[in-house]
Amino acid sequence: MTTTDLPSPGELPEVTVDPAAMRHLADAQVNVELDTGDMVLNIGPQHPATHGTLRLVVRLDGERVVSADPIIGYMHRGYEKLTEFRTYPQITTLINRIDWLSSFANEVPFIAAAEQLMSIEAPPRAQYQRTILTELSRIATFLLFLGEMGLQVGAITPAFYGFRDREYVLNLIEAVTGGRFHPNFNRIGGIKDDLPWGWISECRTTMNKVLASCDEFDDLVVGNPIFQKRTRSIGIIPQQLGAAYGVSGSNLRASGIDWDLRRDGPKYLVYDELDWQVWTHPDGDSFSRYWVRLQETRESARMVLQMLDQMPSGPLMAKVPRIIKVPEGEVFVNTENPLGEMGYYVISKGATGPFRTKIRSASFSNVSILPWLLRGSYVPDIITILASLYFILGDIDR
Amino acid sequence: MAIDIGWGTTLAIKTVIVLGIVPLTALILGYTFLLKMMSHMQSRLGPMDPGGFHGWYQLIGDGLKFLQKEDIMPDHADRRVFALAPAIVVLSTFLVFVVIPAGPRIRVASLDSRGLFDGVGVFYALAVSSLSVVGVLMAGWASSNKYALLGALRAAAQLIAYELPLVLAVVGVVIQAGTMSLQGIISFQQHGSLFGWSGIGFPLILTQFVGFALFMVAAQAELTQPPFDMPVAESELVAGYMVEYTGFRFLFFFIGEFGTAFAFAALAATLFLGGWSVPWVHGTAADVLGPFVLFAKVMLVAFLMFWARFTYPRFREDQLQAIAWKWLIPIALGNILLTGLLKVAF
Helix, strand or coil: CCCCCCCCHHHCCCCCCCHHHHHHHHHHHHHCCCCCCCEEEEECCCCCCCCCCCEEEEEEECCEEEEEEEECCCCCCCHHHHHCCCCHHHHHHHHCCCCHHHHHHHHHHHHHHHHHHHCCCCCHHHHHHHHHHHHHHHHHHHHHHHHHHHHHHCCCHHHHHHHHHHHHHHHHHHHHHCCCCCCCCEECCEECCCCCCCHHHHHHHHHHHHHHHHHHHHHHHHCCHHHHHHHCCCCCCCHHHHHHHCCCCHHHHCCCCCCCHHHHCCCCCCHHHCCCCCCCCCCCCHHHHHHHHHHHHHHHHHHHHHHHHHCCCCCCECCCCCCCCCCCEEEEEEEEECCEEEEEEEEECCCCCCCEEEEECHHHHHHHCHHHHHCCCEHHHHHHHHHHHCCCHHHHHC | CCCCCCHHHHHHHHHHHHHHHHHHHHHHHHHHHHHHHHHHHCCCCCCCCCCCCCCCCHHHHHHHHHHCCCCCCCCCCCHHHHHHHHHHHHHHHHHHHCCCCCCCCCCCCCCCCCCCCCCCHHHHHHHHHCCHHHHHHHHHHHCCCHHHHHHHHHHHHHHHHHHHHHHHHHHHHHHHHCCCCHHHHHHHHHCCCECCECCCCCCCCCCCHHHHHHHHHHHHHHCCCCCCCHHHCCCCCCCHHHCCCCHHHHHHHHHHHHHHHHHHHHHHHHHHHCCCCCCCCCHHHHHHHHHHHHHHHHHHHHHHHHHHHHHCCCCCHHHHHHHHHHHHHHHHHHHHHHHHHHHHHC
16 A cells, blocks of 8 residues: 555545444443543653663553563664674673673673683683672672662662762772773783782772671661562562573572572682672562672672682783684683673684674563563552663663 | 831732742752752762852752743643643642741731631641642643653642641641631740740640641652652652643742742641740740741751651552551541540640
């Protein structure tokens, strides 16, 4: 049908009204006159609650959600295609920006994949520093989460406290790597530079500050009865369903599944040399997701303190050639990133850059559960659930 | 020495004063609590530059900025209703200020000793304060925006639900003071005594503490401030029923919100803390001192309101309604019962 087939406005056909049919329709209307239609509401892509450009098309019956469809892709930057035309050090710069809040953690699985293909291992001191920086970025992103989930639920103040405490950690990361947000510090075979003078004692002070501020969040947010009323039993993810959808990270542990790639996956970095525990919560609601991340922040701070004591001395880079050509092969490395399980499947054909990279990002799977999770909830609960799942748009869209 | 000026001039002067005072109080409240107290509680400084000294000029600058903005109206908005809604909200604020006394002879209209009752100040104040519901509903509907509509519907339910605890909380005060006139309640507190000692008079908050707590909670809800700010939930509806308003019209809503906060705080100060009165000051001295005393008491009450605002997350709409109907109203009724019994017994 082309535009020439449509009648022009002056030529609309005559409509004859059959009185009997209209009476029948009127009767039908009386019977359903108290029925209301659904309202379609677009949450996003510009909305303060969606952490970026996520669009949620929800059908509402009053304030209850009948159906919800997330529409992603507003931030797709074509990372996987970009990696085909870059060398490995160049890609490290790129993938910092996938999950921009915990940027160092994004580099680790990719570099680990390249190192596995090259069959080299980073020296112990480099491994320790990589682990410290990963845990620091985990603390940084979780502090932001602890603050902004309070903000989404309506408490303005915790957000400021979260950002203030995050500043201390970002200063630490900047002192080592030169960049607060995008360190770009990993190299194949190790890391770029050693720790500056005085950093270790500064880090100890900051970790103690982080532990103190976690206690503050415990008081201000977790202990607040209004917060508990808003988050308990909201957005419960059943265990089997969460695992089936591919939900990972703290979201899964908050549903009671005791799974953490740092402990249960193949060995990467130095987690097996530390004394730490995995936190789970049996409830699976928004409150338990907040609680688990709070405990994990504390656990990360304690891990960093241990690593500062245990750090070995030694070289920072393994023996690698100047121009790095990764031999042929394919490998998949996944790690426990702050947002969940992040993995890189790298196919190399022996060139200076990968032939194909597939990025398994945590938030993509975490968001896929939204249509199921949001049915039957209220509009304010949508916001709480979105906040508690804690996804980053860059991670969803890549 | 009384200067004889006609009723027209008096009316004009009073109008100008009220027109000036309401935005001024909104400004002072907004600056002190919203900009400065909130910032310090959140470990930051707030505005420091505008005006040189700790940014005191910030809100005036904001007001001027709003005045020079383009007047945008959404395409499908109901033009007349859209334009009228902020006016009605501000109208309600102005009407409450009419009856709040700032001294034994300083008030806009007395509403005392008219006919049957011994004055109906309290009744009038509570009645006109609920006019803003109409304005909110008008704003939400006329904006032709689903978010605004959601906000307005939530607001209508909430504001009507919390009218009852507000009124019932005040009934205890009226029973104890024996009069509905605001000047009468103030003089009851000024001339009262605690077990024979009249040093601080008899502020009704001492016996009506339940009523005070109820009044503060209900006032917080009437102002749609956190923890009761579902209609304006910033992280969901962005500005709720006000989302389509810009420029001068938004300024009206802003003045209405903070002016009403001042009005409710003034009502609480008058009903529970003694208003403009200090026990040992009478006559012309009270006329001079009264406004300052009232202002100080209002700032104290407003401090409590804004402190709660910045600390607590918000209730969900159904939780909010449950609190009003299942908790506040029964407690208020119990308070009235107890007050009545004790008043008769003693």
